[in-house]
Amino acid sequence: MSDDDREIDTLRKQIPSFACRSGCHDCCGPVTASSTEMARLPRKSSAARDAALAELSCTHLGENGCTVYDERPLICRLFGTTPRLPCPNGARPEVMIDPKVEQQIHWFARRTRQVLV
Template sequence: MSRLPVKSDAEHDAALNDFRCVHLEPSGCTVYAERPLICRLFGTAPRMPCPNDRRPEVMVDEEVEHQVHQYIATTRQELV
């Protein structure tokens, strides 16, 4: 995590409101090679879709998706 660019609180809030990774830009992931596990979860749930329309064969269910989003929201200050 220490190798990733530091993002502002406003950038984090905007990303969380849009259910997207804070390091995701229109051109794709800006930290792909160094992305942490939590970022690898994006694209596995319907409300956190991959911008390139890629997905696993079976998406995670709604409850798991909610738990993932809560985890992201509650740990973001410690992770980035």
């Protein structure tokens, strides 16, 4: 396991969780993630990526929501847990993310190679 993998796992554990509204995918769209996070996701064809991008969607968004929910990137996990990325439907955890953890996530994103999901 690489240092980035360990850091991702550590950060994931510190992001509060909450239940999204069933069927909602209002936060799902084109985002960037680290190469390490992308390596954890199934590969999609260029045609699938292009089609999703044309719809301003995520290539991993399926008919019933996120198809990679357990492995979704850090940026996806942040939605709804911080005032900077609020849930459009008002869902949120009981306790929002610690600002220091959020800062660590943004620092991780800045120091790693980011690719379009």
